[in-house]
Amino acid sequence: MELRTPRLILRSFREEDVDAMAQLFANPDFMRFSLGVFTERKKTVEFIEKVMGWNRAGIPSQFTVVPRGEDAIVGYCGFFQHAEVPGEIEIGYRLHPDYWNRGLITEAARAVRDHGFADLELPRVISLIHPENIPSRRVAEKNGMDVEKQIMFRGFPTLVYAITREQWLAKRDAS
Numbered sequence: 001m002e003l004r005t006p007r008l009i010l011r012s013f014r015e016e017d018v019d020a021m022a023q024l025f026a027n028p029d030f031m032r033f034s035l036g037v038f039t040e041r042k043k044t045v046e047f048i049e050k051v052m053g054w055n056r057a058g059i060p061s062q063f064t065v066v067p068r069g070e071d072a073i074v075g076y077c078g079f080f081q082h083a084e085v086p087g088e089i090e091i092g093y094r095l096h097p098d099y100w101n102r103g104l105i106t107e108a109a110r111a112v113r114d115h116g117f118a119d120l121e122l123p124r125v126i127s128l129i130h131p132e133n134i135p136s137r138r139v140a141e142k143n144g145m146d147v148e149k150q151i152m153f154r155g156f157p158t159l160v161y162a163i164t165r166e167q168w169l170a171k172r173d174a175s
């Protein structure tokens with residue numbers, strides 16, 4: 001499956017994406033505000049197998065971020081679910097630092113949000129963000145989300161940004 005934006009192609013993960021993703025997961029900037037870089041290729045294989053399993057099961061899933069005209073994966077954007085935050089569907093994203101601050105993940109996250117509400121009919125989506133992660137907070141704001149509360153997630157203070165389907169519909173009708 002594929003989502004298209006003016007500058008990006010977001011497509012489902014494939015087995016052959018392991019090399020490109022292993023390079024990204026080994027990059028400390030790409031992995032800012034995570035539990036750390038992946039030092040073993042096995043962890044990238046596990047990530048891709050997990051995400052491909054969600055695709056097969058029809059569970060909201062992740063997409064590769066590929067700039068149009070470039071044959072390279074520069075990030076990911078899509079849906080996660082976490083046992084620690086039951087009943088919620090998160091929009092999560094990471095991008096290679098060479099591509100930061102061009103509005104690319106905002107473009108990707110909006111396409112993923114629209115897909116979630118329009119095609120998957122999700123009732124609401126969230127983003128889980130460390131309070132000091134200013135770029136990611138900006139992306140969530142530009143994605144129409146508001147801070148709902150602060151929780152502890154994986155041992156860190158974490159802001160829960162959220163937008164409901166009703167809020168999305170109202171904002172869409174107003175624009």
Ligand SMILES: CC(C)(COP(=O)(O)OP(=O)(O)OC[C@H]1O[C@@H](n2cnc3c(N)ncnc32)[C@H](O)[C@@H]1OP(=O)(O)O)[C@@H](O)C(=O)NCCC(=O)NCCS
Binds near residue numbers: 030032096102134
């Ligand atoms: C978060 C991330 C995906 C954002 O991707 P991106 O494509 O650069 O995001 P955008 O360009 O769409 O938006 C970034 C916004 O943050 C702003 N920003 C960036 N650094 C900033 C800073 N130090 N202070 C204030 N604003 C800052 C940008 O100006 C932009 O906002 P604007 O459009 O209002 O000018 C990218 O920084 C990244 O991969 N970070 C590491 C991984 C990560 O933190 N993932 C999210 C985990 S919750």
